[in-house]
Amino acid sequence: MATKKKNTEQGIDWNYSPSLESTSHLKLKKKYDLFIDGEWVKPSSGKYFKTVNPANEEVIAEIAYGNQEDVDKAVKAARKAYTDVWSIMPPAERAKYIFRIARLMQERARELAVAETLDAGKTIRESRDIDVPLACNYFFYYAGWADKLEYAFPNRKVESLGVAGQIIPWNFPLLMAAWKIAPALATGNTVVLKPAETTPLTALILAEIIEESGLPAGVVNIVTGHGDTGAAIVNHPDIDKIAFTGSTNVGKIIQKALAGTSKKLTLELGGKSANIIFDDAPIDQAVEGIVNGIFFNQGHVCCAGSRLYVQESVAELVIQKLKSRMDSLYLGNPLDKNTDIGAINSKEQLETIHKYIKIGKQEGAEMYQPKCSIPTKGFYCAPTLFINVAQSSVIAQEEIFGPVLTIQTFRTVDEVIQKANNSPFGLAAGVWTDKGSRIFNLSSKLRAGVIWANTYNKFDPTSPFGGYKESGFGREGGLHGLNSYVKLS
Ligand code: ADP
DSSP, rough: OOEEEEEEEEEEEEOOOOOOOOOOOOOOEEOEEEEEETTOOOOOOEEEEEOOOOOOOOOOOEEEEOOOHHHHHHHHHHHIIIIIIIISOOHHHHHHHHHHHHHHHHHHHHHHHHHHHHHHHOHHHHIIIIIIHHHHHHHHHHHHHTTTTTHSSSSSSEEEOEEEEEEEOOOHHHHHHHHHHHHHHHHEEEEEEEOOTOHHHHHHHHHHHHHHHHHOOTTTOOOOOHHHHHHHHHHHHTTTTEEEESSSHHHHHHHHHTTTTOEEEEEEEOOOOOOEEOSSHHHHHHHHHHHHHTHHHTTTOOTOOEEEEEEEEHHHHHHHHHHHHHHHBBBOOBBBBOOOOOOOOOOHHHHHHHHHHHHHHHTTTTTEEEOOOOSSSSSSOEEEEEEEETTSSHHHHHHOSSSEEEEEEEEHHHHHHHHHHHHEEEEEEEEEOOOOHHHHHHHHSSSSSSEEESSOOOTTTTTTBOOOEETTEBBBEEEEEEHHEEEEO
């Protein structure tokens, strides 16, 4: 059946035929065990859980449910590998392994992209063009640093920390694994990583790649499971560092659990990022940037531009163009290369988004959703706009983690800075204007870790990423990202 794309602005209707990415090259196992000490081992409880394709609710594979005993095994393996091999290996040799992992990931890029789309529900366009190439680039980038740490930290003695426990979420499963594993290895640490329970597949394929790369056993261990598996990593006494990306609630639990211990901690938590459009901005580009910031990825980016601030004089025009662009977005099968908006990662997340949409309506904001057909199987949410939103409203304050955008207007620079900073979060922001001086002014006053100017959601391994306030602390990426994995004296 032909899928339809509509361009209402020009009054044109186009028909696109479906263009499904092939899955034939992807050879998934029916059941995945834990990757500990270079071997695939059964979970000590004998328990497995199912990972489901959120686009059609079909079970993809069974995944080992790791418990405290398994985590302990993984930590012991990581400690031994740290002491006997990895921490004493010449850094240039470590770099070769990291480089090799990056190359092998590139070789299996199509497979990784399809697995990511099947497991996470994100569009194939996103996983193929963004997640997988970026994940490879983080490994390449940190491979380059491994033997140059004395240049990263001149006149300082640089030591690794030991065993790093890393816990990651479902929105960028492979990319988050790369953000965490690559700098840890480059600085001489070993790793126990737990992927999210709804998206374990690409971390497990990465484990196969790591196995193929010949990385010494125990240097990277992948322990799958749920929140209790993550908690077992956090609370393990022989772990030196915890790196966590996920919800602010769990971040707070982890911070409390680690208080008074010597474990080093970095937290990358939620966000409610402001995207600010001034009247001198290139409006069409800005509208595309807004759509990219919140809708293309189902709003599943912790730094999603979910609060839009538009200067009053252009508000009507921006809203009209935005609605028209939303009308032409195609929602559906994430494996279709035409698809702009894929599936929401889980039923629970879809319910959370619906809860917020209901709150938005109750709060009296004006809602707009394009008339798109929603597949009957799978978890999907139409792109949603709320206009005339009060600054204090729940939908403008709380993280929704879905394709839901709130719009407010502003008149002056000071007003928008005050509004944008009036949030418990501070992960990212976007500024759209023709004036360079205004960009510099705002970027020094907005309390957010990343500020994009005339673009949005651009990532690069050389740039640090991280938050202010309840969005967490510590930086990942770039030279700053090395800092989180070393002891300096
Ligand atoms: P999200 O809302 O993005 O799913 P979560 O914070 O619930 O974020 O999950 C992020 C990661 O944290 C997942 O891998 C999850 O299994 C793990 N996790 C959940 N609860 C805990 C906990 N109490 N301690 C450690 N890790 C946890």
